[in-house]
Amino acid sequence: MENNNEIMNNNEEVIETATEEIVKATSNGGMKKATTIGLAMIAGALTYKFVVVPAAAKFKNWRENRKTVVNQQQDDALGGEVDEETEDDSL
16 A cells, blocks of 8 residues: 555656646746747837938938939039929939
């Protein structure tokens, strides 16, 4: 009888130990995933703020300046006189 009780106690200890290890592994994996996702979100936000927004602003300014230069060249070519028809065709 004692032998059976010892086996049962050993089984319970093994099950408890295994359960604790599984819980540790699961919680560490979940924490790593959450940390990775959080860091990726922060990196994405910083990239958007410091790379995408300034690049878009520079591109927008470049396009506006390019349109201004083209319009000035047309004005100079016509001697400063611009017809309404010519102005509409350039847009």
